[in-house]
Amino acid sequence: MRYRFLLLALLVVALVVVPPFLGLGWQYTLVNALIAALFAAAFNLLMGQGGMLSFGHAAYYGLGAFGVLHVMQLIEYGDSRFPTVLLPLVGGLIGLVSGLLAGFFAARRSGVYFALVTLALAQLLYSLAPHWSGMFGGEAGLSSMRMPSLGLDFGSNLQVYYLTLAWTLVCISLLYAYTLTPFGRLTQALRDNEQRVRFMGYNAHATKVLVFGISAMFAGIAGGLTAIANETANYQIFNSHVSAQVVLHTFIGGSALFFGPIIGAAVITVFTFVVSGVTHSWMLYLGALFVLVMLFAPNGIGGVIQAHVQRRDSLPWRRLVAPYAVATGALVLVALGTVFIVQSLEIVFSEQYRAAVARTGQYADYSLFGMKWALFSPLTWLTPLLPLVAGLLLLRRTAARIRELWAGGGDPSACPPKVPGATLRSRA
Amino acid sequence: MRHALSALAIATGLIAPAIHAEPLKVAIIESLSGSQTSTGRMYSSAARYVLEQMNEQGGYNGEPIQIKDYDNGGNTSGAASQFRQAVADGAHVIIQGSSSAVAGQITEDVRKHNIRNKGNEIVYLNMGGEALELRGDKCHFHAFHLTTTAPMRVGPLVKVMAQEGDLGDRVYSINQAYSWGQDMEQAIKSYADTYDYEVVETVLHEVNRIQDFAPFVAQIQAAKPSSVITGNWSNDLLLLMKAVGDSGLDVTFGTTFLDQVGNVANAGKMALGHYVAHPGNAELNKDPQDAEDYKAFSGHYPVYVEPGTINGIRLFTEALRANDFKGGDIDVNRIALAMEQARLETDIGPVSIRREDHQAIMPVVVSRVEQGVKYPADGTDMGFKPIQVVSPEDAIYPVQESCRMRRPD
Structure with missing residues (x-):
């Protein structure tokens, strides 16, 4: 246990100390990796722990991003004094509300049907967004500029990086703490046997809706962070490949472990950045990596690490x-x-x-x-x-x-x- | 001691750089993977062709121009990330063409970068984003739009079709339901009085989702049009034309993207007699060697977006030549100012930049699909026969009021 804390502390120190010495491209990639890690962790709350495979998490991620952009525009053009540092909260709130709403319908079904309902809801937004220019800015999307706030100008990529790092660390810690609460245990029980949860007297549907809402909330925060980093968002954020990507990250990292998807998201984001800068065949390599992980380490990178730790x-x-x-x-x-x-x-x-x-x-x-x-x-x-x-x-x-x-x-008694x-x- | 001295001498020799001028760095942020790859490659190869020609003639500022491809994967988040990488690599110029959505991302990124990094500005050359908004609301000093827009295509198209007697007085407008289709519809309506036609019906449909255009064709048939004008591209154009062909309806199509690679082969004989308005047609080159040179470079004759891109980048090289930094630091603002003054004489007419919104004022070619053309398309016996070149003055449209450009002091 002590080793794990030491390792985590080292990682956090590295994440704080190293980026100032990196180039702009790398800094931005790390921002993306952090956001992807948070998004994957939020997704895995639903999938790995709740046992609900959502194929439409881009919806809550995107809604969070658009919500934050609207507030950013208010700050830029109006006289709103909303502090930039707290902007992701807006994304979280929108994610929570839309997640509860969508979850109410989706959680009525489970398995494949659940996945299809979530997919349909996300596709609905994907086809609606380019036509609703007041809300989503049409095809070109919304754009804004980060305004100075609380003495920081948020002009440099590095400031954005530290903002993202802080939010990601806090949110991932919260998500981890969640797994330790009784409600977190109940979430896992839902995954293992929904029937039993019901017989124990819990309202399974309400629990699932709540889990969905919390997962969507953190996805919304991740989306909000993307909006801050990119200063733009357009309807492409609802594209099914965004939803697919988080599934990919989670599977490569391993959904059984809390840190699996986080590792997967970080590894894939950095891998994509490095390889796509070198060769046009980067998608082939990415696909090959996915196939190899699925074939030889079905529990993902996290699963391999966990097996060794155990x-x-x-x-x-x-x-x-x-x-x-x-x-x-x-x-x-x-x-x-x-x-x-x-x-x-x-x-x-x-x-x-x-x-x-x-x-x-x-x-x-x-x-x-x-x-x-x-x-x-x-x-x-x-x-x-x-x-x-x-x-x-x-x-x-x-x-x-x-x-x-x-x-x-080793020990013959070890299973x-x-x-x-x-x-x-x-x-x- | 002697060893130490010689080591020192070697070390200084290594450290002290030969005095190098600042090379011009050009970043091509294109869609080089994903569904738009074929178009992305065309922009990249046409831009490279012109810039490498300049390198053969001695480069720029005493150094070869450094050209680098960045793969945006066809989406805006990829573009945002590659833009940062290009900035980190010290790019002075960004070239991009496929997708207005990506163009919107990059032009905004460039604008914000330039506000925050005075003295290290970047110029954006938009080779293919045709959305009017890019030169309207989103216009800014460092963005140059070296491609046509909907009014620049529709005006010449209806003009030439009317002259050829193929337009008639009943025009049907069918377009894709997003900014481009809306721009097209607007343009089709706006020329109705000038060219004396009535827009009998307008339709906006889902983008690249429709598999069967038969219901739309029935609607077209009921409206009894003499011609159909559409800004559709890719499958939306092919399937629409095929559905019309299958129904036996005899109308002439006026299109903007019929010259997309593969369309003529796919449509077959059905493509004959239909029109396209495009920024260039290799058949109009006075010197056939131009097209041969391009073929030697890329493996094919310049088609689709390539003639326009070649002209646009050539205009840019004119602006480069107007500024001699004498091997010193490159001032991007001066290049941008020179862009406004630059003028390129092409075989089809002059290309220049409008100062107010940085839209290119360029000639537009209207061609018709015929047999026996000089450069047949897609390995068929058909191709695009240039009917008329519409002059830059006739093709251009008024500056949009929404463009409020802040110029450097």
Whole structure:
């Protein structure tokens, strides 16, 4: 327990100290990562803990953003004295009210039907927003400027970052505290067995509506923070891909663990920023990552961490070091081989390259990783295949070894939990 | 000691930079992944084509122009994030074209950035956002709109169709229900008196959701129009034209995006005889080498948004040439002021910038789908035959009152 606090404290210190030394692009990405983390945590309150999979959380996120923008416009053009620091509260309030309303209808059904109702409600907003220009600013959306407030001008990205950081930390702490309350336990009971909750004398529908409302409230706060960071919002914020993204973040991070979705959102946001700056194929890599996580670690990144934490006393750590190091190395080899092939294909199939071929009539050498490669030389294709195949073989062997160590390496009384090794078996 | 000295000499050699001029940095924030990729790539490649030509002639300010692509993923949040990255990379100029929504995000981001960062301003070149609002409410000094708008397309379109006898006196207006479609509808109504036609009915429909246009075609049929004017694009245009073709209704279409890649191939013979108003047509190039050069660069002849983008970026390079910073720091405000004065003579007429709202004053070409054209479209035997070039003075529309531009002191 003490380690966990130390780790969290270190993370918070890093989040406070590091950003001033980062470039604008990175600062903004961290703002986005924080917002995505809060959004995912809010979503997971409903999904991971309440067992209700919403496919339309973009609705409350977006409504929060638009609400905050309206207030921002009041501050900018009018004489409203609402402090900028408290703006996300507006988003939270709007999220709560709209969430309670939507939850009232959606929570009448569960499972797939619940997901469909939430999806429909979000799509309703998506098609309504571009036509209602008074409320949502039409297709172009609403725009405003952050005004100085309480001695801060909010002109720099860094100030926005600290505002977002503070709000995200407070909200995530609140969401965590929520899980410890009796009502938080009741939420989990809803997920495990709704019937039983009803027989215990609780009003299951009212509870579900309330959980939905709280989740939407934090989603609204996240939306409000986006509005502050971007100073604009348009109807695209209601797009189903925004709803899908938070589901993706949650699944990659692992919904079973409180911190899973937060990790997932942060990792994916930073991954997207870094990779999309390097290659146009970034979506392919993102998709591949998602598929791999679903196949080999269905409990997400958080699940893998949790498995290790749970077995920290029974695992033969010393004997695991070597296989883990080898597995990491093998993964790097596989990644390198894959990246080489994908990037080669991207270059060779690019318009520029094809135009050059049409112009000169020959397939020129292309440069990748700082070297020149001949398209039809076997060496060019052996270079990535070698590390790829070697890495895969190596992975297979080390996975077997890791499984062995996980199964019998420690205390025989420890129950075999779901571990990455166990899921790797499906490949062997 | 000697070693230390030589080490010092090497170190100073490494540290002391060769005196370099400030290179001009151009950020192309386009839709390079997602559903609008094909259009995004066209803007990017046309802009690169012109800028790299300038680099071949020695670059700018004594350095090659640095051009970098940023993928906005086709949405505004991606654009906002890539804009920050471009700022971090020190961009002076931002080029973007596909989607008015993204254009709205970027123009606002640029405006706010310039208010907060005096002395480090950025210029935004809007190559394709046609929404009137961008030059109205949202206009500002550092945004330049190097593309047409609805009135600039509809005016020439109805003018030429009337001259060719294909417009008739009963015009049907069918458009998509968002700002672009509304701008189009407004423009179609506004030219009714000038070109002596009656707008028999106006329809705004959902954007890219309708699979079957038959009910709309029945409505069109009942109104007995002589021609249909539409600003529809993508599926909304294709499916509408196909539904009309299937019904056997004989009307001429006046369109704004029929030249989008793939449309002619998809519509087949049904496309013949219909009109499009666009910013350029390669067949009008006096020197056929121009189109060949572009093909050598990109793999295809300039089509759709490319001729307009090439002209727009060429106008920008004129503004660059008007300012010689002599290898010193680049002053973006001076480039912006030069943009207002710049004038580009193209094969179809002059292109310049209107000082009041920074809208490009440019010629508009009206073409008709015919067989036996110089540059057939989509590998078919059909293509866009230029019928007439409408001069910049005839194509331009009045400045919107909503534009209140604050100029630098």
